[in-house]
Amino acid sequence: MGKSKSDINRRNFLKNSAVAVVALGAVGVGANYLKKLNIENSKTLLRPPGAVNEDEFVYACIKCGLCVQICPIEAIKLAGIKDGLSYGTPYIDPREQACDFSCDAMQCIETCPTSALDFIPFKKAGETAFVAYQKANSTPGKNYNPIAIQSKAMKAHTKMGLAVINHKTCFARNGKGFKGAPRETGFEGVYRSPNPKRKERKATAVNDHQFNREICDLCVTECPIGETAIVMEEKTRENGEVFSRPMIKDGCTGCGVCVMVCPSTPDTIIIEKLETA
Amino acid sequence: MMKFKNLQPIPAKRREDMPNSKLGITFKQWKAKKPNKNKWRNKRWAVLVFFNFLFWASFTFDIGILEGSLSGSRFFGIYLMDPYNALQEMFISSRTGYYAMLTTNFFIGFFVILMFYFLMGGRTFCSWLCPYHFLAENAEKLHNYLVKKKKIKEHSYNIGIKYIFWVGFLLLAFFTKTLVFETINPVGIISRAIIYGPGLLVLWVVALLLFEIVYSKRFWCRYVCPIGVTYSVLKKVSPVGVQFDLSKCGHCRDCQDVCLVPHELWFVKRGEATKEIHATGADCTNCGLCVDICYGDALKLTVKGFDKIT
Numbered sequence: 001m002g003k004s005k006s007d008i009n010r011r012n013f014l015k016n017s018a019v020a021v022v023a024l025g026a027v028g029v030g031a032n033y034l035k036k037l038n039i040e041n042s043k044t045l046l047r048p049p050g051a052v053n054e055d056e057f058v059y060a061c062i063k064c065g066l067c068v069q070i071c072p073i074e075a076i077k078l079a080g081i082k083d084g085l086s087y088g089t090p091y092i093d094p095r096e097q098a099c100d101f102s103c104d105a106m107q108c109i110e111t112c113p114t115s116a117l118d119f120i121p122f123k124k125a126g127e128t129a130f131v132a133y134q135k136a137n138s139t140p141g142k143n144y145n146p147i148a149i150q151s152k153a154m155k156a157h158t159k160m161g162l163a164v165i166n167h168k169t170c171f172a173r174n175g176k177g178f179k180g181a182p183r184e185t186g187f188e189g190v191y192r193s194p195n196p197k198r199k200e201r202k203a204t205a206v207n208d209h210q211f212n213r214e215i216c217d218l219c220v221t222e223c224p225i226g227e228t229a230i231v232m233e234e235k236t237r238e239n240g241e242v243f244s245r246p247m248i249k250d251g252c253t254g255c256g257v258c259v260m261v262c263p264s265t266p267d268t269i270i271i272e273k274l275e276t277a
Numbered sequence: 278m279m280k281f282k283n284l285q286p287i288p289a290k291r292r293e294d295m296p297n298s299k300l301g302i303t304f305k306q307w308k309a310k311k312p313n314k315n316k317w318r319n320k321r322w323a324v325l326v327f328f329n330f331l332f333w334a335s336f337t338f339d340i341g342i343l344e345g346s347l348s349g350s351r352f353f354g355i356y357l358m359d360p361y362n363a364l365q366e367m368f369i370s371s372r373t374g375y376y377a378m379l380t381t382n383f384f385i386g387f388f389v390i391l392m393f394y395f396l397m398g399g400r401t402f403c404s405w406l407c408p409y410h411f412l413a414e415n416a417e418k419l420h421n422y423l424v425k426k427k428k429i430k431e432h433s434y435n436i437g438i439k440y441i442f443w444v445g446f447l448l449l450a451f452f453t454k455t456l457v458f459e460t461i462n463p464v465g466i467i468s469r470a471i472i473y474g475p476g477l478l479v480l481w482v483v484a485l486l487l488f489e490i491v492y493s494k495r496f497w498c499r500y501v502c503p504i505g506v507t508y509s510v511l512k513k514v515s516p517v518g519v520q521f522d523l524s525k526c527g528h529c530r531d532c533q534d535v536c537l538v539p540h541e542l543w544f545v546k547r548g549e550a551t552k553e554i555h556a557t558g559a560d561c562t563n564c565g566l567c568v569d570i571c572y573g574d575a576l577k578l579t580v581k582g583f584d585k586i587t
Binding site for chain 1: 335336341344345346348349350351356358359362365366369373375377378379380382383386434435437438441442445446448449450452453454455456457459460461465469472473476477478500
């Protein structure tokens with residue numbers, strides 16, 4: 001039998017396929033190696049609210065960037081090539097722009113088409129809080145606002161990480177006060193001040209806020225969660241000297257507003273990712 | 278040809294009997310027969326640029342018409358999902374048992390895209406929307422020029438290996454539990470580069486393009502890209518496509534010269550066609566280049582069965 005055209009075709013196909021399979025194998029081995037590196041590296045990448053475990057997040061995120069687009073203060077960014085397999089996945093750099101919950105409805109979680117940011121627990125938390133409110137108040141009071149009740153519960157449900165304060169460089173811990181704008185000139189980060197006097201509906205630039213504090217307590221007063229997350233503690237040393245220091249509580253959501261407004265050195269407050277986020 | 282083994286080719290006509298043949302006219306007259314040469318190409322590039330611009334504008338000016346990127350987006354609130362990404366996600370979740378990410382919006386996006394490209398002719402995505410195609414199409418022209426000038430040699434492979442890659446990347450996703458393909462996918466990389474600003478991975482796309490220019494024509498689109506393969510499956514059953522009318526053909530084969538996937542126009546060769554009316558196969562991207570160049574209107578972009586109604 002002579003070689004027919006289809007015979008040559010088949011041989012050609014098999015030859016090329018073999019090369020393709022080898023190439024795929026190489027990509028696979030490379031990807032697996034990168035993934036191991038990735039899980040280590042990405043512990044430092046602060047994920048947006050509601051992110052599932054890093055193991056799942058790596059594949060659940062399809063890198064569409066919808067969360068980036070919906071964030072009103074552009075806190076979420078996409079990771080670059082240096083983050084390996086995390087390339088194109090969303091993260092938050094709280095020192096540059098923290099998540100200050102000024103969206104009020106956690107749209108980044110809701111918009112995620114693949115539940116890499118999982119909305120269901122947040123929805124449940126909101127509903128539970130609403131039911132609890134209705135039980136406690138049979139007749140709704142003056143300031144009855146079902147959306148605000150659910151929004152507050154959803155914010156509190158967030159666990160991006162936990163703030164950790166380095167007391168060595170903390171102004172308050174060293175008895176220093178603070179005056180002026182918190183960050184260097186040209187800093188573009190924004191947030192919505194929880195100060196009821198300002199009545200901000202939209203986030204404003206960090207440096208638009210002028211402070212004058214005898215003992216620096218910006219991280220405490222500007223926290224969007226409030227006293228369940230961070231408080232100023234007064235302590236007395238053995239020699240009778242009184243000093244105050246900010247303390248992180250269980251309610252901390254890891255949003256990073258304290259990191260952003262801290263006028264001290266950059267690593268005075270950092271957000272540590274939890275083992276199981 | 279191998280696709281219609283059982284069908285015998287229709288005997289070729291004499292050249293004198295063919296309409297629209299080059300016989301007996303000058304080159305100038307030949308060219309003058311079809312003045313508006315780039316009608317479909319211009320339309321297609323306009324659509325491609327418009328939608329990629331809309332992605333960029335939706336984010337930059339916050340107008341929210343077409344949010345997201347080509348791997349997943351929302352068009353006026355309707356979710357759209359890259360079908361190959363969706364398949365990978367389903368594969369991975371079947372391994373890990375974590376199904377939470379297969380949300381309602383995920384399936385809405387998946388099925389809306391499948392329905393849309395079923396109606397629009399499958400690989401229509403490639404030539405009418407894919408930004409990498411736009412670059413590669415122009416790189417191909419440069420490649421052809423270099424081959425013509427004998428600066429480089431053409432290297433071609435068996436087009437069947439794209440199915441190997443299609444299965445292979447799915448298996449890789451399954452075994453490594455990551456979206457391996459999405460990390461090296463030039464479509465997603467360019468789309469994100471347009472919308473969110475370029476990153477270092479754009480260099481990978483540049484390397485691919487250079488490879489296509491100096492070594493193998495349209496390497497990625499022809500032999501690798503599993504997104505295109507996914508759409509080509511839809512193209513098999515889609516009613517939209519390029520239709521070939523043997524009675525109008527002069528067998529000049531200019532269409533095969535401009536075609537981006539010439540193997541799909543096998544029936545234009547004299548004495549090859551087995552039917553009076555042929556439709557292009559799965560790899561045809563409905564780009565309309567052949568329609569533009571055809572001097573006798575033998576090739577047309579049509580909806581199957583539509584001409585019978587009107």
